[in-house]
Amino acid sequence: MKGKHRTKLHLNFKTKLVLMISLFNISLVLCVSFFNYLWHSQQLTRQTINQTQQIIEQTGVNIDNYIDELYRLTLSPYYNDEIMEEIASSPRTPEEILTKKRTIETFLSSVMTLPRDEVLRVYILTDDDIYSYTRTPYQMEDYDSYKEAAWYKEALSTNNPIYIPIHSEKAFGERRTQIFSVARRLRSKENNNYILGVIKVDANYTGIKSICDKVKLENQGALFVINENEEVVYAKNDLADSSLLYELALQTKNGDFSCYINREKYIVNVTTLQESGLRIIAIHSYNNLTSRAKANLSRTVFLAFICIVASIGIFILFIRRFLHPLYHIIDSMKIVQTGDLTVQVPIEQNDEIGYLASSFNTMTSNLKNVIDRNSELIKKVYEARYLHKVSQYDALCSQIKPHFLYNTLNTISLLIKCGESRDAILCIEDLSRFLRGIMNTDKEIPLKEELSLVSSYLNLQKIRYGDRLSYDLKIEKNTEPVLIPALSLQPLAENTIKHCCEASRTPVAITITSVIQKDQLLIRVADNGPGIPEAILQRLITGLDKKDEENNLEASIGLINVHRRLRLRFGPASGLQITSCAEGTSVTLVIPLLISKEEGILCTEHLL
Structure with missing residues (x-):
């Protein structure tokens, strides 16, 4: 059985020259466009990452300032001598006890809660009684056992305010509400060694939400705030993947890094607040970040190809005119291959191609004479x-x-x-x-x-x-x-x-x-x-x-x-x-x- 032979593609010199120059130009344009795209996308990505890192760090500063304001709010009783006297007093009759309770709770209502909508409950806790003002139908969960609570004991043992991380409690119904608290020890103004009690403020995260809502991330990013218990305090996700945070490893470090989630690349920025332990995570899709660079690459390549096609057309016309004498010589050489050594090429130019035509004519004449003289001798010798x-x-x-x-x-x-x-x-x-x-x-x-x-x-x-x-x-x-x-x-x-x-x-x-x-x-x-x-x-x-x-x-x-x-x-x-x-x-x-x-x-x- 005879094997099948593949037909080889034979191209003439003009076609090879055009293809070589075209491939060179196309390769050059593609390389320049590709490396320009890489450089532009890297610059854009790095700029977005740096801007995002600055934004979330500033957001963290704002959240810390917001918590500091709550700390300062716990100092309000020290600015009212009457309230401090009432807290330090020891009423004996029921009327005095009731008067003391009303005075303190009225103060808590007017001074502590009215200016801030996010403050849900305020407590002044002493060894004898609890004074509170709440906006919720539910009290704090350890209302009856506050003396045994760890935060209460910690507050009594330090002069600094303490932060109670965000946790879930019943506030407005069976659905639990995310609440964080601050507490501070109250001491007598006359005798600093005399501890009057602890003031505690419970607030929801609407204050943090209002700060985070002001953050505008470019290119449809996502912003998350997570507490120390890996619970989401705030979430804003403009990306297509709604389960993005659950796919992302929560044990993240501060700074920026890249990762792949569901086979798509994302850029992640993280900052952790030292005071509250909250982590702010910003996520951007790499494809969204580089979409403008890709569009620019497509436009550049399209325009470059138009220019290449036009230049190839002009170049073909030039080659056809320039190589016409050379093709005449090639046609004559094909005749020589058949054995006809009498063919002669007309000399049209005085340049290198004209010299080639003259040399071809001389070669064919000399070759014919040599072959005629030696062919018989070679045959005899062989x-x-x-x-x-x-x-x-x-x-x-x-x-x-x-x-x-x-x-x-x-x-x-x-x-x-x-x-x-x-x-x-x-x-x-x-x-x-x-x-x-x-x-x-x-x-x-x-x-x-x-x-x-x-x-x-x-x-x-x-x-x-x-x-x-x-x-x-x-x-x-x-x-x-x-x-x-x-x-x-x-x-x-x-x-x-x-x-x-x-x-x-x-x-x-x-x-x-x-x-x-x-x-x-x-x-x-x-x-x-x-x-x-x-x-x-x-x-x-x-x-x-x-x-x-x-x-x-x-x-x-x-x-x-x-x-x-x-x-x-x-x-x-x-x-x-x-x-x-x-x-x-x-x-x-x-x-x-x-x-x-x-x-x-x-x-x-x-x-x-």
């Missing part, structure tokens, strides 16, 4: 080199057969003379298989068939040397179908027998292995012989790489012969690699491979 390489290969192959046949027939002759007819018959059968394999193959055969030829040869030699010779084939299955030159391994095995079995009586073991590594077929013929002396090994390696072809052919029909055949067939990446030591000699035959991905097979890379 054919001569090709025939020379083929003749060299054929000559190398033909030299192997007489040498091998001489050794084999000599072995069979010795067996017959020794009366070993059975072994001689086996030798003749192996020789027959070997010769039949050579005659039935061309100059390249699969590795599997080459190994069969080598096995026949080694069997012949094993009959000659007996137990002194053994061999082992360790061939990987994926290497068996790879094509190699015929009789590439037999000379290597023959060389091993010649230099090991004939030179020594020590048993010789030959191992032939094959493996594929990094797109190469490696066939290794190793023996356990005495090795090659260092001087001879160096001369042999030098002979492999020697460029004098006649010397190589005369030097050996063994290793050098095989090495030259591989180089002629597969190029310089192929050949023999020889290593030797006292424990034996290893000759590796290297053949480059091509891996066919479509058919999943291995094949040798032919150079001929």
Whole structure:
């Protein structure tokens, strides 16, 4: 099945130039607009954060001043000597007791509550009685047990006024009302060590609400006032998320920070009042803060694109006029590609493009003359080199057969003379298989068939040397179908027998292995012989790489012969690699491979 080919988009020079300049301008405008948007939005956000922080801090100051006014209100009895005397007096008769109660409560009504609507209840508490004026049907919750209340004991123990944090109490019905209180110890004006009692003022948060209502947050923000019990005293939320405060962690620190609530970014400003413990929290949506910057970015990008489109139109007209002579040259070059070297370009300008046209005309004329003179010569040289390489290969192959046949027939002759007819018959059968394999193959055969030829040869030699010779084939299955030159391994095995079995009586073991590594077929013929002396090994390696072809052919029909055949067939990446030591000699035959991905097979890379 043929694979699908994707159609490549080919653009001409003019289109590429226009696209490049357009992309550059668009990228530049987008980068400038984006970074300008980031800078503007950051400046606007920081300015809003600073302004908001100042606003809530000023709001906190106003709330503290409001609470200080309530503190000062608790000093009112000290400005009325009659009231102080009444509080210090000790009436005996019921009439005196009633008169004292009316006098004090009238004072509380006129002085303490009338000027302020947020004051709900005022109490003067002594050890003997409670004097009060209330605007609610309910008294304070610890009315009957005020002496045991913590705030009462704290007020008696200090000269400073105390603040009772906002808490819920019944005031106008079953629904509980948020109330905060201030209390102060009353002492006799004649004797400061004499404590008369405690004055306590209960107020709702309408005073705080009136202060917070005056706060105007830009960009639809939200403002919350929270007491120490994490209860909301005041809330104004112009944001879309009505549950914003419940999603926000209440354990916030003073200052500003950003957070994400329901996947939306918010800017939060917080300030805490030291006296009352109230926290004022202002929240802004980051999207609302940067909405104007985004709108400005959109307008900037829109206007920039209009300018870019107009400039591209003007630039296209300019390029079309400027590049017209160049396109004429390109059309002529396309004609030259078809083989027509007689084409000439008219010279319309005296600038660089005119020089290019003149050079093109000269080049085509010279090229035509050179090609006409050299084409026939190049063809002849190529054919001569090709025939020379083929003749060299054929000559190398033909030299192997007489040498091998001489050794084999000599072995069979010795067996017959020794009366070993059975072994001689086996030798003749192996020789027959070997010769039949050579005659039935061309100059390249699969590795599997080459190994069969080598096995026949080694069997012949094993009959000659007996137990002194053994061999082992360790061939990987994926290497068996790879094509190699015929009789590439037999000379290597023959060389091993010649230099090991004939030179020594020590048993010789030959191992032939094959493996594929990094797109190469490696066939290794190793023996356990005495090795090659260092001087001879160096001369042999030098002979492999020697460029004098006649010397190589005369030097050996063994290793050098095989090495030259591989180089002629597969190029310089192929050949023999020889290593030797006292424990034996290893000759590796290297053949480059091509891996066919479509058919999943291995094949040798032919150079001929």
